[in-house]
Amino acid sequence: MTVAAYTHSISNAPANFLTINSELLSRERWQAILQYKQAFLQNEAEDPRQYSYMDQEVAASWIRSRKRGVNPYSVVTGSNLSPAKLSEILDKNRGLIDITYALTKSLQDVILACGYILYLFDKDGIVLLNNGSLESFVKLPEFDTRTGLLINEESEGTTAHELCLRLKRPVQLIGPEHYCIAFQNSIASAAPIKDVNGIIQAVAVLVSQPLLNTPEEDTIKKMGPHSLCLVISLATIIETEFNLKNRYNTVVNALHATLACIDEGIVTINQQGRILHINPAGMRILKLRQEEADARNINEFLGNNSCLMDLAKKGENVTVEERFGVGFDKDYYQVNIRPILNKYTQELDVAVLKLSSCEKLAAQKSGKTGNVAIYTFENIISQNKEFQKSMALARRFASSPENILVIGESGTGKELYAQAMHNVYCPQGPFMAVNCAAMPRELIESELFGYEGGSFTGAERNGRPGKIELAHGGTLFLDEIGDMPLELQAVLLRTLEDKQIMRVGGSRYKKVDFRLIAATNRNIHKMVKENQFRADLYFRLSVLTINIPSLRDRGEDIKVLSEFFVEKYCRKNGWDIPQISLAAQKKLNEYEWPGNVRQLQNAMIYAVNTALGDVIKPENLPNYIILETCPIKIEDISSGNGNLGEMLCLENLEKAAIETALMHANNYVPAAAEILGISRSTLYRKLKDYNIEYS
Missing domain, CATH: 3.30.450.40 (GAF domain)
Structure with a gap:
């Protein structure tokens, strides 16, 4: 039965009571x-x-x-299993x-x-x-x-x-x-x-x-x-x-596996931040002794504005930059947060933190072995629908072994896309980045393909592997591919076809296995028609193509990104985070951003360093933004179609200068007077004379 x-007979019974017919x-x-x-x-x-x-x-x-x-x-009376199997x-x-x-x-x-x-x-x-x-x-x-x-x-x-x-x-x-x-x-x-x-x-x-x-x-x-x-x-x-x-054993096994990375600090914390486990490298970073580690909390070693615990409680695998240390003795570390959630409550049980020195990562990035792919798709921020479509396409392409071509203006984040796709496809493999525009023509071949010892004057005695050879098992990122010399394009095409390379001065081929991601800010299709880029290489590179919209076409992202860069920079330095005034944000929204996201980031770093209080005002923005977004420009007056005498009238020029200063000072008269180099009383009088509203 x-x-x-x-x-x-059970269905209607209370939860803890069993009735049987x-x-x-x-x-x-x-x-x-x-x-x-x-x-x-x-x-x-x-x-x-x-x-x-x-x-x-x-x-x-x-x-x-x-x-x-x-x-x-x-009945079964004897075991039908061997002793070893049993x-x-x-x-x-x-x-x-x-x-x-x-x-x-x-x-x-x-x-x-x-x-x-x-x-x-x-x-x-x-x-x-x-x-x-x-x-x-x-x-x-x-x-x-x-x-x-x-x-x-x-x-x-x-x-x-x-x-x-x-x-x-x-x-x-x-x-x-x-x-x-x-x-x-x-x-x-x-x-x-x-x-x-x-x-x-x-x-x-x-x-x-x-x-x-x-x-x-x-x-x-x-x-x-x-x-x-x-x-x-x-x-x-x-x-x-x-x-x-089993849940406890899973956590312990995960911890032991991670402790194999002895060069990085490994710290396991609970929901309140209490340190549960820490490896020797982690103890060196936090300056802890083993006997005192269990009684300490990770928050003791973080800045006041740290978001580490909030991110861990969200339950997402993320990578952030944090300052760790005691008192003023703090260094920057890249922190990989790996939370483990309770299956039933979906709340944080424990989080495993991997601390990698930013100084060490920077050295690796600038060294001969290429870049470190630290960015994932979670690090890319946008609320623009077109950009999100582009990123969704990149997520789908990321798992494909095919070559990928990323097209976008300078500063739009082409390398971020490349790193994010690499971290999906082969995160454990090398990520080798080469900027084809920044390398002399006579050196780019040896840089890409490597060379044998004694191949040319100045060559290392034992030779050196090239970026393609070093990318074996990972990703080769060729930035500004449109600037690659024509004669080298044929060699690259051959490598992509048979996945073999021969070093400069060498006599044998070597097998390589890598996925190529190329990027450009130029119109490659037009270059092909003008015989400035090989058509066969273009078709080989553009099997999967991603177009990244420019920042000026992503209006809603300017505000999101400007606030993000301000917060990130201030957290990095342990400073209070200023707000961006409406007038300053209006200036940012009106600017064309030819340098895209990279230029916006630099502008916000400038603004944070020049802001005196807790508000970023228009006068804290770089001068080129102010000049480009002025409602009345001198060149507009001089190039107009009206009467030249009227356009050059001193009163009109003076009125334009006052209006520009007011805009620059967010309608704050004392600041505008200081910009114009006149007294406040003089400025108030001229405002009345020219009937200029300033409140």
């Missing part, structure tokens, strides 16, 4: 099934699915058991066995007093543990344990644990429902034990002591619910303990 048969646990039903069993075993034509008291799942199992030739009068299985399930053993040891008196035997089966039907006395089972051989036996439908026919595994839910079999005659006087109740993903890892089973051939009604009605409720409770406790232990 499966628990499915109880559904109608008394008709299903009756002496009459027991006796009827016993008669069916005898008829079924004596006559192969009998179909138990037609019997009125039979559970359909049990009937189907009887039929399968008979077809498999299972002897109902025998040892492997027991070791694999050691956690479950230990938890069950500890639990049943505390309940042993209850189990024995009730005459139960507790079994723990693995998901294949192998007995991992049994507790209780087998002496009352006269049909069983005289031994104290069945551990290590493989018991399934093929060996013992219909059993509670086999149906539990098949149906993935609790199951109870009353006496004659068992296929094996040795258990036909017992009640067996089974419940699954699942992992955090809902996959069954084991089954707990309680088997009652043998009852009379047809036990009394009262005995059946008491023992049935009792054993089922008890085994479900036991399975729930084992499951909870097992999953808690």
Whole structure:
């Protein structure tokens, strides 16, 4: 009788109360099934699915058991596993066995007093543990344990644990429902034990002591619910303990794996920031001794404006730049935050922090081995729909091994895209970046392909690998590909086709495996038509093409990015974060930004350093922004179509200068007077004379 048969009587019961239809646990039903069993075993034509008291799942199992030739009068008595295999299985399930053993040891008196035997089966039907006395089972051989036996439908026919595994839910079999005659006087109740993903890892089973051939009604009605409720409770406790232990082991294993990166600091913290684990490099960074680490909090070593804990609690894998240290002795570190969330509450359990010295990363970036790909798509900020479409395309292309061409003006973030795509495709591989426009024509070939020793005057004695060779297993980023010399384009094309290189002065080819990302701010298609760029190379490079919109076409991003750059720069230096005034933001929005995002970042660094208070005003912006966004410009007056004498009238020029100064000073008269080099009273008078509004 499966628990499915109880559904109608359980569904309306309280959460912690199990009710069972008394008709299903009756002496009459027991006796009827016993008669069916005898008829079924004596006559192969009998179909138990037609019997009125039979559970359909049990009937189907009887039929399968008979077809498999299972002897109902025998039980499994010997292990059909080799000692080595059995040892492997027991070791694999050691956690479950230990938890069950500890639990049943505390309940042993209850189990024995009730005459139960507790079994723990693995998901294949192998007995991992049994507790209780087998002496009352006269049909069983005289031994104290069945551990290590493989018991399934093929060996013992219909059993509670086999149906539990098949149906993935609790199951109870009353006496004659068992296929094996040795258990036909017992009640067996089974419940699954699942992992955090809902996959069954084991089954707990309680088997009652043998009852009379047809036990009394009262005995059946008491023992049935009792054993089922008890085994479900036991399975729930084992499951909870097992999953808690696994979660802890997962965290510990992740920590040990990360500690292999001994050059970086590894710190594990809890939701409150308390340090749980720290490696030697982390202790050097935080200037901690091992014995005091457990009592410290990561917030003690961060600046007041740090966002590290807030980012960790969001549960996203991010990389940020933070200052770590004690007092004023702080250094900059790139921090990889890897949070581990509670499966049920989705709140932060622990976070693993990897601290890498920014100075070391900068040295790597500027050294001969190329750039460090530190940016991911999460680091790229935009609210513009067109830009988001471009980034969505880049995310899709990132996993492809094909060459990628990124087109965009200078400063739009082409290398950020390249690094983000690299960190999706092959984050563990090298990221080699070459700016084709910044390299002399006579050196670019040896820089890309490397050279053998003595190939030319000044060459290193042992030769040197090129950027393509160093990019093996990773990404080669060729920036400003449009400036690559024509004669070198043919060599690059050949390399892309057969993935082989030959060093300058060399005599043999070497296999290389890399993904190419090229970038340009030029119209390559037009250059192809003008024979300034090879058509075959262009088609090879542009298998997948991404266009990045310029900043002037992303109006909503100017405000978002300007505030982001101000906050980032101030956090880096431990300063208070100033607000950008409406007038200053208006100037930023009106400017054309020929240098795009890079120029905006530099402008905000200038503004932060010139702002005296907690507000960035127009006068704190670079002069080129002020001049380009003035509502009235001298050149506009001099180049107009009106009367030249009227345009050059001193009064008109003076009025234009006053209006420009007011705009520059955000309508603050004292500041405007200082810009014009006149007194406040003089400026107030001229404002009245020219009827200029300034409030």
